[in-house]
Amino acid sequence: MPKYKKPQSLLRDSFKFPIFSDLPEEPANGVNLKYYDGCLCEFKPRWHWCFLGEIVDSVGLERVTLRVKDKDGQIGTIRLYTDDGGKVLQLKIKKGHTVAVLYGEQHCFTDMTVGIRVEDASNIKIIPCSLEQLLKASDDVAVLREGQPTHCGSCGKADCKALVGVQWFTTKKWGKCRECFSF
Numbered sequence: 001m002p003k004y005k006k007p008q009s010l011l012r013d014s015f016k017f018p019i020f021s022d023l024p025e026e027p028a029n030g031v032n033l034k035y036y037d038g039c040l041c042e043f044k045p046r047w048h049w050c051f052l053g054e055i056v057d058s059v060g061l062e063r064v065t066l067r068v069k070d071k072d073g074q075i076g077t078i079r080l081y082t083d084d085g086g087k088v089l090q091l092k093i094k095k096g097h098t099v100a101v102l103y104g105e106q107h108c109f110t111d112m113t114v115g116i117r118v119e120d121a122s123n124i125k126i127i128p129c130s131l132e133q134l135l136k137a138s139d140d141v142a143v144l145r146e147g148q149p150t151h152c153g154s155c156g157k158a159d160c161k162a163l164v165g166v167q168w169f170t171t172k173k174w175g176k177c178r179e180c181f182s183f
Helices: 131-143 162-168
Strands: 036-038 042-046 050-060 062-068 075-080 100-101 106-108 115-120 124-125
Touching: 050 075, 050 131, 124 162, 131 162
Parallel strands: 075 115
Antiparallel strands: 036 042, 050 062, 050 100, 062 075, 100 124, 106 115
C-alpha cells in the first residue's frame, strides 16, 4: 500500500500496528524486550500493539484458519484456538474484511508454518471493510481538527463501517501498557 504523508494516522504507526514480520515471537521462544516487560515468572506487554490484516481466504474445518494480507502485502496465517475454534466469528468472516488481533505474536505451528495463534476470543475482531478503507478512515481522522464533524473521506457517511472501526482504536491510549485492551 502506498505510504501516507504527514500527519501520520494512528493505524499507520508501524510499532503500534506492526506488519506480520515485525510482530514479536511468543515469549517462550525468546523475549522481545521492545514489546514485553519480564521477570522470572511471567511476561506482560510493555506497550499496546495490534496486528491488522485483510482476509484473503478462510477455512473452517476443526478450527477457523484465516489467510490475511498485512499493510505491506505480506500474506500470513491466523488460527483460532478459542474454546469454540473460532466458530462464533464465522458469520462475520468475509474475504476483503479486516481482522484485528490485539497482542498478536509469531507462533510456529506443528506443520512448521509461522502465523498468529489466537486463544482468547476477546483479542480478535472482524471489521467489515477492507484494510485500505480502514487505513484511509484513519488518515481522515488524523487530519480532522477537534470539533469538526467526523465523516468518512471515502463514502462521506458518518456511520461508515471503516470510520466506526477506527473510532474504537482512537479512543484508546496506545502508550505504555498498564492494563491489556480487549474487543
